[in-house]
Amino acid sequence: PNVKMQREQVSLTLEVEPGTRDGHKLLFFEEGEPEIDGDPGDLEIRVLTSSHERFARDATNQADLHHTAHISLADALAGFELELKHLDGHKVKIGAKDITRPFQVRTFKGQGLPRFEEYSKFGDMHVTYEVDFPKSLSADQKAQLRKLLG
Numbered sequence: 623p624n625v626k627m628q629r630e631q632v633s634l635t636l637e638v639e640p641g642t643r644d645g646h647k648l649l650f651f652e653e654g655e656p657e658i659d660g661d662p663g664d665l666e667i668r669v670l671t672s673s674h675e676r677f678a679r680d681a682t683n684q685a686d687l688h689h690t691a692h693i694s695l696a697d698a699l700a701g702f703e704l705e706l707k708h709l710d711g712h713k714v715k716i717g718a719k720d721i722t723r724p725f726q727v728r729t730f731k732g733q734g735l736p737r738f739e740e741y742s743k744f745g746d747m748h749v750t751y752e753v754d755f756p757k758s759l760s761a762d763q764k765a766q767l768r769k770l771l772g
Contacts, residue, residue: 698723
């Protein structure tokens, strides 16, 4: 009761490296609340990642990214050229020259996030292709498809 504590504000700068794992703990030594008549404690910061509109991190290998690409039926059958803008802004070509089946997954080596504490190595990007089928076909389109595909 004879000790008076006064709150003090201190600004700290924290740099979170790309590829840092979800739940990773960072420690600021002796930057926490002080004990009465003692040294200040440590301040522990836990990194929590938020969701992204285009990419998801792999739960087991957090350097791997997952993306779902929607393609048309014509693109699935005839091939397509498509570029995907990565998190850091570079373009990744995810097109195909062959037939792409619905829910087919293609892996692009080294196109994921930097591996945690191994910044020269990268995870992979796994792209799942969802084929958007047309809502309807005319009788003429159906006849042309039957003739073309046999």
